[in-house]
Amino acid sequence: MDMFQEDTLSSATSSPASSLCTPSPHPHGSSWVQELSHDQQGLRLISLLYQCAAEVAAGAFDRANFYLEQITQLASLDAPHTLQRLAAVFADALARKLLNLVPGLSRALLPTGPGSPAEAHLVPAARRHLFDVLPFMKLAYLTTNHAVLEAMEGERFVHVVDLSGPAANPVQWIALFHAFRSRRGGPPHLRVTAVHDAKEFLASMACVLAREAEAFDIPFQFSAVEARLEDLDADALRHLFRVRSGEALAVSVVGQLHRLLAADDAGGGRSSRHVHVPGSSCLTPVQIIARSSPSSFGELLERELNTRLQLSPDYSPVLSISPQSSPVPGQQQQREKAPKLGSFLRAVRALSPKIMVVAEPEANHNAPTFMERFEEALNYYASLFDCLERASAAQAHRCAGERARAERLVLGEEIRGVVAREGAERKERHERLARWARRMEAAGMxxxxxxxxxxxxxxxLLQSCGWGGGGDDSAYQVAHDASGKAFFFCWHRKPLYSVSAWRPAA
Structure with missing residues (x-):
């Protein structure tokens, strides 16, 4: 790596505005790229991303720009290799984070939604592609339905509230129709209330479910609440959902509950203390990508990651909570108080649901420091990019453009949400199951x-869809958490999503 000149180093401590006016150093041409082998390029990318993130965190425009220039010579959104595309998305997020230090420029130049406004209509199709080729949402729906079915045994009037918003899909409830129809005693009178901010989606969902319910001869009613989850009035949930006495209530929320943490920035959490299980064969996500390359690159990349993340080679990202690390309940509740989320969960508890099923990404993207969030996001989304690459390669009839749109418009938007945004705009505040458990218990669940x-x-389901049997020898696994009461959905033994079920505590 070329050394910076003294004037470049000193400019890193100047104000953002003055840094913008200072010419930034840049590599002399791009010949250095051709001199690197594919393995060396991948290793350089990882190093550059970490160095760039550190300079962005420091607000050093010149040095961050220097690294961004090098990253963009090695990576692009349409590159053939997964790591190059992942790096391009992270470079975009880091550049946005840097530009956010100058709010006027940021607001003038950067769109607030996924991709450009002209691409907004492509987002639903990109989400459908992820649903089609990856198992995680299907597993979340199936597991939720199974938990609801067991909780509603013997109930004649059932009300399901779907809070999944953008992650909602009518196929989840069509599958529940199937399950209820085949249960002993026949199906119940079923009412589904869906919360979504798109009127067209709600109207379509109502038509689809009404048609399917009629075909299954299930007494059915659909209610729509046109709103985002984070905009719901916690004090008015009973009225909004039209909760009735005599109905057994179930609540389902897939991949959305974390958005309530952004409503009050003080609710952003500190990372949970945890212990690593030594001797595990679990790999970090970028190591998985590396091991699909020649062994020399894999070894170098693992060494680089182990150094930067200060991990031993037998590090396992599967977490278990140490009893000694449990804080004093009063202190923990005070430190983690999140008014919007806490009041919402207490309001749900007041509705007396028989069950509430929560599915969330299993990641710590709500850590207090930028570098912690960056490191966690890089490894987490490396896994998802790898999953998507493998799935797309296995379906040769699917256009590579669909994979590219999913990477850019869905996963890329999430990465920007974690890395580039702050305050109330940082919606992607994913947390691990252990932390969700503390939040739920603090709300009386x-x-x-x-x-x-x-x-x-x-x-x-995994086996029937060609994703393996879900056991230890499969790329995808379904595993219990440390408590034995919740599920992790894993890729190469790394948990990527969790599903847990709750009810009001006695």
Whole structure:
């Protein structure tokens, strides 16, 4: 790596505005790229991303720009290799983060939504592609339905509230129709209330479900609430959802509950203390990508990551909570108080649901420091990019453009949400299950164990779709968490999503 001149180093401590006026150093041409082998380019990319993130965190425009220039010579959104495309998305997020130090320029130049406004209509199709080729949402729907079915045994009037918003899909409830129809005693009178901010989606969902319910001869009613989850009035949930006495209530929320943490920035959490399990064969996500390359590159990349993340080679990202690390309840509640989320969960508890099922990304993207969030996001989304690459390669009939749109418009937007944004605009505040458990318990909820039958159904789904049997020898796994009551959906033994079930504590 070329050394910076003294004037460049000193400019890193200047104000953002003055840094913009100072010429930034840049590599002399791009010949250095051709001199690197593919393995060396990948290793250089990882190093450049970490160095760039550190300079962005310091607000050093010149030095961050220097690294961004080098990254963009090695990476692009349409590159053939996964790591190059991942690096291009992270470079975009880091550049946006840097530009946010000059709010006027940022607001003038950067769109606030996914991609450009002209691409907004492509987002639903990109989400559908992810749903089609990756198992995680299907597993979340199936596991949720199984938990609801078990909780509603013997109930004649059932009300399901779907809070999944953009992650909602009518196929989840069509599958529940199937399950209810085949249960002993016949199906219940079923009412589904869906919360979504798109009127067209709600109207379409109502038509689809009404048609399917009629075909299954299930008494059915649909209610629509046109709103975003984070905009709901916690004090008016009973009225909004039209909760009725005599109905058994179930609440489902897939991949959205974390958005309530952005409503009050003080609710952003500190990373949980945890212990790593030594001797595990679990790989970090970027190591998985590396091992699909020649061994020399894999070894170099693992060494680079182990140095930067201060991990031993047998590091396992599967977490278990140490009993000694549990804080004093009063202190923990005071430190983690999140008014919007806490009041919402307490309001849900007041509705007395028989079950509330929560599916969330299993990642710590709500850490207090930028570098912690960056490191976590790089490894987490490396796994998702790798999953998507493998799935797309296995379906040769699918256009590579669909994969590219999903990477850019869905995963890329999430990465920008984690890396580039702050305050109330940082919606992607994913947290790990252990932390969600503390939040739920603080709101007066207790765990409902997900059954072994539910796990077997999830593994059957993986097998039937050609994703393996879900066991230890599969690329995808369904596993219990440390408590044995919740599920992790894993890629190469790294948990990527969690599903847990809750009810009001006695």
């Amino acid at each position: 207790e765990r409902v164990g997900l059954s072994y039958d539910g796990m077997m159904e999830a593994r059957k």
